[in-house]
Amino acid sequence: MFGLKSSSLFSDTKKLEREIDGFVDILSEVGLVFKSIVPTYLNHSANGKFDEMVEKVKEMESKADKITKEVEHTLYEETLIPDARSDVLRLLEHMDELIGMYQGNCYHFSIQKPNFPKEFHEDLIELTETVVNCVEALCLTVRSFFRDIKSVRDNGHKVTFYEKESDIKFSALARRIFDSELPLDQKMHLRYFVEKIDRICDQAEDIADEVQIYAIKRSV
Amino acid sequence: MDISIIIFLLGGLFLGWSLGANDAANVFGTAVGTRMVRFKTAAIICSIFVILGAIISGAGTTETLGKLGAINALPGAFAACIAAGISVYLMTKAGLPVSTTQAIVGAIVGWNLYTGSATNIKVLITILGTWVLCPVIAGLIAMGFFTFTKNFILKRKLHILRLDAYTRTALLLAGAFGAYSLGANNIANVMGVFVPISPFTDISISSFFVFSSKEQLFLLGGLAIAVGVFTYSKKVMFTVGNDLLKMSPVAAFIVVISHSIVLFLFASQGISNFLQSINLPSIPLVPVSSSQAVVGAVIGIGLLKGGKEVQWSIAGRITIGWFTLPVISALISIILLFILSNIFNLTVSF
Numbered sequence: 001m002f003g004l005k006s007s008s009l010f011s012d013t014k015k016l017e018r019e020i021d022g023f024v025d026i027l028s029e030v031g032l033v034f035k036s037i038v039p040t041y042l043n044h045s046a047n048g049k050f051d052e053m054v055e056k057v058k059e060m061e062s063k064a065d066k067i068t069k070e071v072e073h074t075l076y077e078e079t080l081i082p083d084a085r086s087d088v089l090r091l092l093e094h095m096d097e098l099i100g101m102y103q104g105n106c107y108h109f110s111i112q113k114p115n116f117p118k119e120f121h122e123d124l125i126e127l128t129e130t131v132v133n134c135v136e137a138l139c140l141t142v143r144s145f146f147r148d149i150k151s152v153r154d155n156g157h158k159v160t161f162y163e164k165e166s167d168i169k170f171s172a173l174a175r176r177i178f179d180s181e182l183p184l185d186q187k188m189h190l191r192y193f194v195e196k197i198d199r200i201c202d203q204a205e206d207i208a209d210e211v212q213i214y215a216i217k218r219s220v
Numbered sequence: 221m222d223i224s225i226i227i228f229l230l231g232g233l234f235l236g237w238s239l240g241a242n243d244a245a246n247v248f249g250t251a252v253g254t255r256m257v258r259f260k261t262a263a264i265i266c267s268i269f270v271i272l273g274a275i276i277s278g279a280g281t282t283e284t285l286g287k288l289g290a291i292n293a294l295p296g297a298f299a300a301c302i303a304a305g306i307s308v309y310l311m312t313k314a315g316l317p318v319s320t321t322q323a324i325v326g327a328i329v330g331w332n333l334y335t336g337s338a339t340n341i342k343v344l345i346t347i348l349g350t351w352v353l354c355p356v357i358a359g360l361i362a363m364g365f366f367t368f369t370k371n372f373i374l375k376r377k378l379h380i381l382r383l384d385a386y387t388r389t390a391l392l393l394a395g396a397f398g399a400y401s402l403g404a405n406n407i408a409n410v411m412g413v414f415v416p417i418s419p420f421t422d423i424s425i426s427s428f429f430v431f432s433s434k435e436q437l438f439l440l441g442g443l444a445i446a447v448g449v450f451t452y453s454k455k456v457m458f459t460v461g462n463d464l465l466k467m468s469p470v471a472a473f474i475v476v477i478s479h480s481i482v483l484f485l486f487a488s489q490g491i492s493n494f495l496q497s498i499n500l501p502s503i504p505l506v507p508v509s510s511s512q513a514v515v516g517a518v519i520g521i522g523l524l525k526g527g528k529e530v531q532w533s534i535a536g537r538i539t540i541g542w543f544t545l546p547v548i549s550a551l552i553s554i555i556l557l558f559i560l561s562n563i564f565n566l567t568v569s570f
Contacts, residue, residue: 009385009388009389010385013379013381013382013384013385014382016381017379017381017382020381079255080381080384081380081381081384082254082255082256082469083254083468083469084380088380145380146379146380146381147377147378147379147380148374148377149374150374218380218468219468
């Protein structure tokens with residue numbers, strides 16, 4: 001009756017709600033795994049665990065891809081949320097890219113095996129924690145976009161805060177790396193990794209900005 | 221039945237068709253325009269409920285229109301309907317959302333003027349008064365509903381998808397109610413002038429059910445409206461839904477429900493009797509304009525949002541159209557009556 005069988009309207013809606021919630025959960029969980037991956041990598045004695053964690057991130061990334069496709073399919077096929085459909089799909093795609101960035105970082109650590117001297121460990125772990133906190137704040141922003149539009153701005157503000165923190169930490173660490181006595185090729189290599197981790201925050205902030213625009217569009 | 225009667229009734233059916241094509245678009249326009257409800261679904265629900273509203277609750281407004289001027293000859297009624305239909309067509313061509321209500325009132329006054337019959341000034345003032353009241357009440361209802369709904373949604377923290385499902389259901393229910401109210405309130409425009417001279421006779425089905433000649437006329441008018449909905453309202457629905465104001469599906473629902481309540485208020489014998497019974501002034505049962513109700517509701521929401529989004533120049537043009545339409549309709553009515561009585565030698569009044 002509505003463009004889909006009326007009896008299935010509410011059950012389809014609930015299923016989609018669960019899928020979207022699940023997708024945000026994955027982004028959050030990937031972040032938490034990533035937060036453990038960096039110290040695990042730096043602690044060379046636990047390389048087996050590191051590979052296990054990379055594999056886990058890969059599985060979660062595939063699951064997120066699957067959900068994105070399913071949600072996209074259902075939203076278009078059942079003509080749901082016609083006014084916000086393209087925004088929601090773009091949002092999921094950009095969040096999927098974020099998961100991809102986490103995964104990319106893991107692979108780069110696994111393949112290129114950068115050699116971070118002990119003196120940089122603490123800073124790198126701190127930068128990683130800030131990045132993960134930033135994405136956690138983004139998860140809250142996205143959840144509030146779907147359920148509690150009034151909180152979008154507050155949560156979005158937290159993303160901006162963590163992004164700035166991350167920039168400061170990135171700059172400080174990069175400066176320390178280049179001020180060190182390491183050979184230039186190693187300095188460049190380490191900078192590449194630090195920059196790649198920091199970029200996750202930039203992407204999170206871009207998404208949070210998008211969500212705030214979508215929220216204005218969504219206002220009744 | 222005399223073939224000439226069928227020809228004259230065609231005037232009413234033409235007006236019914238134009239009501240289905242234009243006014244019915246106000247009921248489901250926002251729902252279809254925002255792609256929340258499919259056109260086919262909207263057309264089926266609209267047609268069924270317009271016919272039900274016309275047959276069950278169409279009598280009240282018809283009586284008022286009859287008091288304005290009781291057209292007592294079929295050629296006269298034919299001229300009035302054709303005049304109203306043509307004037308609605310002209311205004312629609314000019315891009316102004318008008319209603320058959322204003323057109324038929326103008327046409328009846330035209331008939332009164334041409335035939336020298338007295339226009340009931342009291343009834344005319346009541347009708348004109350409701351034309352001012354209708355958009356104002358619709359706007360106020362929309363403002364109230366908008367504030368309540370917005371707070372409710374924010375408080376309940378509904379998921380965007382859940383809200384979508386509820387809004388679709390609400391749009392369909394409000395649309396059905398709107399179609400019923402439109403049938404009840406506006407059937408008088410289409411068939412009201414034919415009631416005093418109905419060519420039908422009452423049909424008794426067992427001793428319990430009598431299908432009166434008036435109800436038969438209303439069924440015919442309702443069917444004409446349904447044909448208008450199916451054949452021509454799609455384009456108008458998309459125009460109403462997309463061009464009038466960019467609206468969210470929830471705002472679309474508020475517009476539909478406000479419009480429906482106003483039309484129902486001005487058609488409900490029950491509410492009128494109830495208000496009288498508790499010594500309150502009763503609501504006049506007057507055919508009001510669905511376009512006025514929709515525009516009033518949209519402006520009401522626009523005002524709540526600060527008024528910046530309201531295109532006041534367009535609102536002004538629409539308002540001028542509402543006052544121009546009855547005048548044009550009266551003039552066309554007079555010209556047609558002149559042609560019918562002087563060229564075709566038909567009796568346009570007794």
